[in-house]
Amino acid sequence: MTCAETTAPxxxxxxxxxxxxxxLRFRGPYAGQEITWDAHFMTRSHYxxxxxxxxxxxxxxxxxxxxxxxxxxxxxxxxxxxxxxxxMVRQYRRLRPGRHEFGSSAG
Numbered sequence: 001m002t003c004a005e006t007t008a009p010x011x012x013x014x015x016x017x018x019x020x021x022x023x024l025r026f027r028g029p030y031a032g033q034e035i036t037w038d039a040h041f042m043t044r045s046h047y048x049x050x051x052x053x054x055x056x057x058x059x060x061x062x063x064x065x066x067x068x069x070x071x072x073x074x075x076x077x078x079x080x081x082x083x084x085x086x087x088m089v090r091q092y093r094r095l096r097p098g099r100h101e102f103g104s105s106a107g
Contacts, residue, residue, distance in 0.1 A: 011086060020046035022077040025065055028090040030058075036065030041085055047071045054103040058095055073103065 011026035020043040025036055044052065052071075059067030070089065074081050092100070 011082075017082065018076055018078055020076055022082065024082075026086055028086070030066060030095055037068045037089065038062055038065035039068040039070065039089075041070045041072070041077050041082070043076065044071055044073050053101040053105045055099050055101045056089065056092065056095070057099045058097045060097075 011024050014023040014025065015021075022041045024039050024041070026039065027034055028037055029035075030037075044054070054072050055070075057069040057071075059069065061067075068089065070085055072081075072085060077085070089095075
């Protein structure tokens with residue numbers, strides 16, 4: 001699998017696609033409203049550990065939208081992985097501020 005660089009119209013990429021981290025903005029539901037997520041997606045290895053679980057961390061509202069950190073057990077953020085991650089955030093029910101862990105831990 002290669003990590004190719006492409007874009008889609010429903011999100012704004014703020015850095016190069018295909019690496020172990022990616023900053024972007026996209027619209028999605030939160031607390032019954034449509035908001036802009038100011039997101040930072042990272043692989044587990046980029047975050048610094050491969051023994052924890054995947055997580056979504058909902059932060060404060062900022063000048064470019066609500067801060068969102070997503071750490072996943074993936075190799076890189078190519079177009080298919082990015083689209084799946086965005087869909088996951090958009091479909092996650094009962095999101096609230098703080099960390100939401102899911103999946104199994106590595107190790």
